[in-house]
Amino acid sequence: MSNESQKSERIEPRLLKGFRDYGPIEQLARQQMFSKIQSVFERFGFLPLSTPVLEYKDILIGKIGEDEKLIYSFKDNGDRDVAMRYDLTVPLARYVAQNQGQLTFPFKRYQIAPVWRADNPQKGRLREFYQCDVDAVGTDSPVADAEVIACLCLALEAVGAKNYKVRLNDRATFEGLSQESIRAMDKLDKIGVDGVVAEMKEKNVSDSEIKTVQQTITGKARIIPKNLADIIELIASNGIDASKIGFDPTIARGLDYYTGTVFEIYLDDAKEFGSICSGGRYDGLVDKFSTQSLPAVGGSIGVDRLIQALTEMGVMENAQPIRALILNQNEELLNNYLKLAADLRAGGVNVEFFYSDAKLDKQFKYAESKGIPYAIIMGEAEVKDGTVQLKDLAKREQETVSVADLTTKLQ
Amino acid sequence: MSNESQKSERIEPRLLKGFRDYGPIEQLARQQMFSKIQSVFERFGFLPLSTPVLEYKDILIGKIGEDEKLIYSFKDNGDRDVAMRYDLTVPLARYVAQNQGQLTFPFKRYQIAPVWRADNPQKGRLREFYQCDVDAVGTDSPVADAEVIACLCLALEAVGAKNYKVRLNDRATFEGLSQESIRAMDKLDKIGVDGVVAEMKEKNVSDSEIKTVQQTITGKARIIPKNLADIIELIASNGIDASKIGFDPTIARGLDYYTGTVFEIYLDDAKEFGSICSGGRYDGLVDKFSTQSLPAVGGSIGVDRLIQALTEMGVMENAQPIRALILNQNEELLNNYLKLAADLRAGGVNVEFFYSDAKLDKQFKYAESKGIPYAIIMGEAEVKDGTVQLKDLAKREQETVSVADLTTKLQ
Numbered sequence: 085m086s087n088e089s090q091k092s093e094r095i096e097p098r099l100l101k102g103f104r105d106y107g108p109i110e111q112l113a114r115q116q117m118f119s120k121i122q123s124v125f126e127r128f129g130f131l132p133l134s135t136p137v138l139e140y141k142d143i144l145i146g147k148i149g150e151d152e153k154l155i156y157s158f159k160d161n162g163d164r165d166v167a168m169r170y171d172l173t174v175p176l177a178r179y180v181a182q183n184q185g186q187l188t189f190p191f192k193r194y195q196i197a198p199v200w201r202a203d204n205p206q207k208g209r210l211r212e213f214y215q216c217d218v219d220a221v222g223t224d225s226p227v228a229d230a231e232v233i234a235c236l237c238l239a240l241e242a243v244g245a246k247n248y249k250v251r252l253n254d255r256a257t258f259e260g261l262s263q264e265s266i267r268a269m270d271k272l273d274k275i276g277v278d279g280v281v282a283e284m285k286e287k288n289v290s291d292s293e294i295k296t297v298q299q300t301i302t303g304k305a306r307i308i309p310k311n312l313a314d315i316i317e318l319i320a321s322n323g324i325d326a327s328k329i330g331f332d333p334t335i336a337r338g339l340d341y342y343t344g345t346v347f348e349i350y351l352d353d354a355k356e357f358g359s360i361c362s363g364g365r366y367d368g369l370v371d372k373f374s375t376q377s378l379p380a381v382g383g384s385i386g387v388d389r390l391i392q393a394l395t396e397m398g399v400m401e402n403a404q405p406i407r408a409l410i411l412n413q414n415e416e417l418l419n420n421y422l423k424l425a426a427d428l429r430a431g432g433v434n435v436e437f438f439y440s441d442a443k444l445d446k447q448f449k450y451a452e453s454k455g456i457p458y459a460i461i462m463g464e465a466e467v468k469d470g471t472v473q474l475k476d477l478a479k480r481e482q483e484t485v486s487v488a489d490l491t492t493k494l495q
Numbered sequence: 496m497s498n499e500s501q502k503s504e505r506i507e508p509r510l511l512k513g514f515r516d517y518g519p520i521e522q523l524a525r526q527q528m529f530s531k532i533q534s535v536f537e538r539f540g541f542l543p544l545s546t547p548v549l550e551y552k553d554i555l556i557g558k559i560g561e562d563e564k565l566i567y568s569f570k571d572n573g574d575r576d577v578a579m580r581y582d583l584t585v586p587l588a589r590y591v592a593q594n595q596g597q598l599t600f601p602f603k604r605y606q607i608a609p610v611w612r613a614d615n616p617q618k619g620r621l622r623e624f625y626q627c628d629v630d631a632v633g634t635d636s637p638v639a640d641a642e643v644i645a646c647l648c649l650a651l652e653a654v655g656a657k658n659y660k661v662r663l664n665d666r667a668t669f670e671g672l673s674q675e676s677i678r679a680m681d682k683l684d685k686i687g688v689d690g691v692v693a694e695m696k697e698k699n700v701s702d703s704e705i706k707t708v709q710q711t712i713t714g715k716a717r718i719i720p721k722n723l724a725d726i727i728e729l730i731a732s733n734g735i736d737a738s739k740i741g742f743d744p745t746i747a748r749g750l751d752y753y754t755g756t757v758f759e760i761y762l763d764d765a766k767e768f769g770s771i772c773s774g775g776r777y778d779g780l781v782d783k784f785s786t787q788s789l790p791a792v793g794g795s796i797g798v799d800r801l802i803q804a805l806t807e808m809g810v811m812e813n814a815q816p817i818r819a820l821i822l823n824q825n826e827e828l829l830n831n832y833l834k835l836a837a838d839l840r841a842g843g844v845n846v847e848f849f850y851s852d853a854k855l856d857k858q859f860k861y862a863e864s865k866g867i868p869y870a871i872i873m874g875e876a877e878v879k880d881g882t883v884q885l886k887d888l889a890k891r892e893q894e895t896v897s898v899a900d901l902t903t904k905l906q
Contacts, residue, residue, distance in 0.1 A: 097593035097784040100549055100577060105590050108542030108604060115533075115543055122526075126816045127840040129847030129865075131519030132526055136623050137548065137579075137609065138511055138567075156549075158569030161613045166511060168548075179516050182508035188864035190850055193519060198548065202572045212547050225850035227829070238840075321830040323837035373508040405537045418638070419732040426734035429538040429649075436540030439601055439636035453599035454540075 102203065102211030109455070112403035114214075114391065117243050118196050121216055121385065124239040125194040128231060130218050133193040135175040137200075141165035147174050147369065149340040150267065154201040168200040172217040173341070173369065173382060180221045180380075181373030189222030189378070196387070210388065219382030221370060226311065229345045229365060230318030232383045236349060236361045237324045239385060244399035245360070247352035250319070251332035252312055255342050255364070257300070263340060265289050265297050270336035272301055273358060301334045315345060337362060341369040345381065354393035361385050405434050407494045408458040408474075409451040412438040420467055424460070424487065431491035435460075451477055458494065513614065513622030520866070523814035525625075525802065528654050529607050532627060532796065535650040536605040539642060541629050544604040546586040548611075552576035558585050558780065560751040561678060565612040579611040583628040584752070584780065584793060591632045591791075592784030600633030600789070607798070621799065630793030632781060637722065640756045640776060641729030643794045647760060647772045648735045650796060655810035656771070658763035661730070662743035663723055666753050666775070668711070674751060676700050676708050681747035683712055684769060712745045726756060748773060752780040756792065765804035772796050816845050818905045819869035819885075820862040823849040831878055835871070835898065842902035846871075862888055869905065 099105065106114060122132070141157050144167045157167035169175050172195045180191055196216045203209040218235055220228040233250060240248055258266050264287040268280045275283070280301065284294050308316075308331040320326040337346045344365030351360055363383025370378040394400040408428070410421050421437050428435045436456065438447045451459055461473040461482075472490060475482040485493055510516065517525060533543070552568050555578045568578035580586050583606045591602055607627045614620040629646055631639040644661060651659055669677050675698040679691045686694070691712065695705050719727075719742040731737040748757040755776030762771055774794025781789040805811040819839070821832050832848050839846045847867065849858045862870055872884035872893075883901060886893040896904055 094782075094786075095553055095784055097554070097589045098551065099547065099593070100551060100571075100575065101573075103547040103549060105547070105594075106543075106545040107594070108544055111543040111545045114545070119530075126845050127843075129817045129820075129845065131816070132517075132522040133519055134517040134522045134525070136510065136514035136516070137611070138514060138623065140509065140511060142506055143508070156571065160511075160567065162512075164511065178508045182510070183516075183518070188861055192847075200548070212549065220850070223850045227823075227833075227848070227850045230833075231848075231850075318829070318833065321833035321837070323834075323841065371505075373506055375505075405542070406540050409540075412638075418729070422638075422641075422729065422732035423734075426732070430734065432538075434537050434540065436603075437638070437642075439631070439634045439638045439642075450599055 100211070102205035102209070104210065104212075109403060112405060113400060114387075116401065116403055117387070117391065118216070120242045121239045121387075122194065122196065124242050125218050125235060127238075128192075128218075128235045130192045130194045130220075130235070133176065133179065133195050134197070135169070135172070135179055135195070137168055137198075138166045139169060139175060139178065141167040143167075143178050143373075144170055144174055147177075147341055147372070149263070151201065154203055156200045156202055170201055171199055172197060172215050172384070173219065173366070176217070176219055176221070176382075177370040177380075178373055180370055180378060181375075184374060184376060184378070187222075190228065191221045192219070193221075194218045214387045216385040216387045217382060218384075219380060221380040222378045223381070224367065224379040226315050226345075227318055229381045230315050230322060232363060232381050233315075233329075233347055234319050234322030234324050236363070236383050236385060237319075237328070240349065240351075240361065240390075243390070244394055244401070245351050245353075245390070245397075248328060248360070249350050249352065250324075250329040250347055251335050251350065251359075252316065252329060252345065252347045253332055253335035254309055254312055254345055256309070256344070257333050258336065261293060261297065262289060265293055266336050269297055269301060269334065272334055272336075277301055312345070337364055341366040343367045347383070351393055351397075353397050357389050357393040357396075359386070360390050360393060404455050404457075406436055406454060406456045407433050408435045408460050409447065409454075409456045410435060410437045410460045410462070411444060411447050412441045413444065413461065413463055415441050417462065417464070417467060421462065424462065424472070424490075427487075428491055428494065431495065433491055433494045435494070448477070460490075511622070513616035513620070515621065515623075520814060523816060524811060525798070527812065527814050528798070528802065529627070531653045532650045532798075533605065533607065535653050536629050536646060538649075539603075539629075539646045541603045541605045541631075541646070544587065544590065544606050545608070546580070546583070546590055546606070548579055548609075549577045550580060550586060550589065552578040554578075554589050554784075555581055555585055558588075558752055558783065560674070562612065565614055567611045567613055581612055582610055583608060583626050583795070584630065584777070587628070587630055587632070587793075588781040588791075589784050591781055591789060592786075595785060595787060595789070598633075601639065602632045603630070604632075605629045625798045627796040627798045628793060629795075630791060632791040633789045634792070635778065635790040637726050637756075638729055640792045641726050641733060643774060643792050644726075644740075644758055645730050645733030645735050647774070647794050647796060648730075648739070649733075651760065651762075651772065651801075654801070655805055655812070656762050656764075656801070656808075659739060659771070660761050660763065661735075661740040661758055662746050662761065662770075663727065663740060663756065663758045664743055664746035665720055665723055665756055667720070667755070668744050669747065672704060672708065673700060676704055677747050680708055680712060680745065683745055683747075688712055723756070748775055752777040754778045758794070762804055762808075764808050768800050768804040768807075770797070771801050771804060815866050815868075817847055817865060817867045818844050819846045819871050820858065820865075820867045821846060821848040821871045821873070822855060822858050823852045824855065824872065824874055826852050828873065828875070828878060832873065835873065835883070835901075838898075839902055839905065842906065844902055844905045846905070859888070871901075
């Protein structure tokens with residue numbers, strides 16, 4: 085209709101590399117998973133926070149280390165340097181510092197939202213993906229460290245990942261080591277001991293430091309530090325099986341802002357997916373924005389990776405919310421069909437009505453393609469009798485059901 | 496710890512103009528509202544779709560008319576022209592066209608997600624806001640037009656907006672009018688008849704066309720077109736009170752892509768907020784990407800505006816998910832407290848435990864500031880007896896409750 089559109093040619097529909105759509109069945113399963121995770125977080129008194137996708141660029145930079153180059157940033161219409169959030173932790177730190185006068189501490193929040201990183205999509209990494217974070221700000225209590233970890237474990241259990249291992253460490257293990265060495269060590273699982281050593285050499289780490297790192301990652305597990313032993317006991321008191329939690333002196337976490345406890349959680353039945361959850365204590369991050377010191381601890385579920393793992397494990401629940409399709413057989417009965425649909429919906433049943441009186445064959449195919457288990461058939465005879473024919477599409481069986489009983493039958 | 500951060504000064508925490516955070520209580524209420532709306536959409540067989548925030552710029556431009564200048568666009572690291580989505584309808588059209596071989600039609604989806612427009616924040620317009628869309632693609636049946644509208648009405652009812660009016664029109668009413676006139680008329684509520692005329696003059700609309708528009712918007716309601724009368728009857732059959740739906744020949748909708756039915760929904764008890772829902776039929780939009788013709792109809796709830804209106808009306812539900820705070824009175828009992836918390840949570844109760852053994856005064860204040868209704872007090876005597884003191888913080892009353900009964904009591 086507009087001048088613009090009259091001129092336009094067909095545009096090839098396509099997605100940017102590293103971006104994807106989630107179609108209905110997949111997205112429904114994702115939403116149901118998010119909802120289960122949220123419930124667990126709320127059980128512990130964590131509440132949701134929502135922060136903008138765009139922030140001033142200087143809020144985001146200088147916090148996360150070498151991955152900073154992956155931040156999407158640009159100049160907006162007002163010539164401001166803006167950036168799309170890279171994670172949910174830095175915006176949380178900004179929020180807490182900005183509102184510290186109004187907040188009660190400890191401030192406990194969760195956030196499930198997408199983040200953006202211009203990563204290499206050839207490695208199968210998405211440029212837009214969800215993070216699912218839970219954090220407590222304004223507390224240095226190890227009870228909070230334990231709570232965050234326990235809460236993530238229970239969230240995993242709630243979505244069907246019953247078997248997992250928590251690998252726990254403290255950044256103090258690395259005292260005296262350079263950031264370059266910590267970043268290299270964080271890649272241990274991916275690049276192996278030789279790769280770690282090679283990277284340290286490349287970054288001009290001293291020979292004595294390289295030796296220390298080698299001893300840490302190849303040596304036998306060192307004696308567990310007292311503070312971590314305490315945290316493990318507290319996690320167990322939160323109802324997590326203590327045998328699932330262990331000290332691992334090689335856990336480094338790549339992000340620069342961690343200062344104390346660091347952890348990763350792996351699924352026993354999908355080890356190849358790497359760490360599904362991770363996090364730690366970051367006592368200095370909020371202080372970069374804040375006038376008062378606000379120590380913090382948090383963790384994150386890599387939900388996309390978790391979903392892939394659960395799918396592979398065969399425990400990802402198949403979402404199917406539509407119970408029945410009312411067939412559109414006779415245009416004369418249009419208002420009868422709609423009233424029946426309205427009654428079923430009012431009774432809590434998810435039901436579709438086929439818009440056009442297409443051939444029944446087509447309508448059955450539609451139900452099948454959407455995985456709808458029942459078809460409701462109503463002709464003039466049924467309207468007179470106050471009944472319908474209810475067809476079980478899998479079993480290919482049909483029975484007469486009175487309209488009065490239909491809601492209960494389908495609930 | 497990193498070199499970068501050692502150098503950095505404190506950064507002033509601040510938000511971009513037109514962007515905002517949603518703190519816990521507010522965000523919880525929003526989520527609960529989204530969840531109710533989703534349930535209504537799913538009752539009708541609409542399922543969720545998720546599309547990326549970033550699209551190729553040429554996908555988004557040339558579809559929406561003069562507001563196109565508000566699109567956030569930039570060059571990404573790969574020198575691609577990319578843009579942040581401006582609405583949820585154009586990405587839906589792109590998705591459907593791109594996947595038409597795999598989808599079953601009609602394709603019914605909802606999407607609740609943020610969109611971005613670099614609008615003037617001085618007018619109180621946010622630059623990031625949520626849309627909540629429901630659409631049926633691949634159908635020209637008026638049953639679909641009616642279903643979309645009925646579904647939005649029931650969503651409003653589900654969140655407490657019981658009194659509303661649907662104002663319905665057809666773009667055919669404007670046949671022969673220029674896009675400039677339609678856009679001007681769409682602003683009728685904001686700028687009045689004189690404003691509409693002034694804008695048309697400014698855009699060099701012919702005098703005879705200006706006269707036609709003046710007659711439409713000042714004249715008595717014209718006779719309702721047959722197709723709209725049919726749609727009203729179908730909406731009523733979906734369970735909506737017919738007295739809430741009326742023909743209004745002045746409803747234009749600003750977006751260029753509408754081709755048939757257009758509608759707006761207003762709340763009787765919050766008229767000053769303008770239209771809370773709107774939408775219509777857009778039979779040409781998907782075709783801009785598609786090789787086959789795919790007519791479509793949809794609508795959108797302006798959820799931010801709706802929340803403001805419900806809050807003003809006093810019917811916005813106050814979310815409060817945390818039932819009790821277990822006080823941390825005695826570090827010796829730490830594991831007892833945590834086990835009690837774990838048991839309550841396993842029983843479905845949202846309960847917090849205070850991390851540190853701060854003064855009880857401070858702990859009570861924490862509960863109060865978060866609106867937690869109960870405090871659970873447990874000292875050595877209670878541990879021995881298998882009881883707790885349960886304090887109702889509003890009534891300032893305290894009673895002894897056995898641990899065995901506590902879950903039921905708090906559920």
